[in-house]
Amino acid sequence: MTLKKIMMFLNKFKLLFILCLIVFSVEAQDNMTPEKLPFYEIPEAPETYTAGTVAARMIDGLGFRYFWATEGLTEKDLNHKCSESGRTSAETIEHIYGLSKFIRNAVLSHDKDLNQEVLSFEEQRKQTLLNLKLVSDMLRNTDKPLVLEDTEVSFWNIINGPIADATWHCGQIVMLRRASGNPFNSKVSVFAGKLKA
Numbered sequence: 001m002t003l004k005k006i007m008m009f010l011n012k013f014k015l016l017f018i019l020c021l022i023v024f025s026v027e028a029q030d031n032m033t034p035e036k037l038p039f040y041e042i043p044e045a046p047e048t049y050t051a052g053t054v055a056a057r058m059i060d061g062l063g064f065r066y067f068w069a070t071e072g073l074t075e076k077d078l079n080h081k082c083s084e085s086g087r088t089s090a091e092t093i094e095h096i097y098g099l100s101k102f103i104r105n106a107v108l109s110h111d112k113d114l115n116q117e118v119l120s121f122e123e124q125r126k127q128t129l130l131n132l133k134l135v136s137d138m139l140r141n142t143d144k145p146l147v148l149e150d151t152e153v154s155f156w157n158i159i160n161g162p163i164a165d166a167t168w169h170c171g172q173i174v175m176l177r178r179a180s181g182n183p184f185n186s187k188v189s190v191f192a193g194k195l196k197a
Contacts, residue, residue, distance in 0.1 A: 038133035039063035042193025056140035063132040069173040080180035097124040099162040100131035106152040
């Protein structure tokens, strides 16, 4: 085989290798689409009002707001803060993750989030959404009537404590991302719980 033929073969092999990498990369990105994470949209409303379905809907609203407040954040957004004494978006997201763990661990009698590792932004975002989804599903699908006082911490305090606090902080992330030049998606309807057409 001549040197010219070897070089042509290697160039074809290199091209094939690059095409394979592109295909695998696109496939991996498709598996990570936002629609695959919980709360891209708020689930359909239940047909009946119970303590459990109303509490689950509160968690759904929080999850939806958090999903879209944190969707598409850049490194610049994560590091932005409005004042020297304020939190960055990344610090606020870490706090919301802690609140989601508190909610999950107080409501679920098993399957607690006991993770102590430092997580990346993407990992924190995903785990926060999963924590909220687990709680929402449990509240919505419980076979027995939910007794709000039966949670590890009174559910009344969970409502005015970590749920309200996390919702408050979602608004801060929206404000911070707007200040860093990456505004909240204007197609998001928090009233309807989905993207506007």
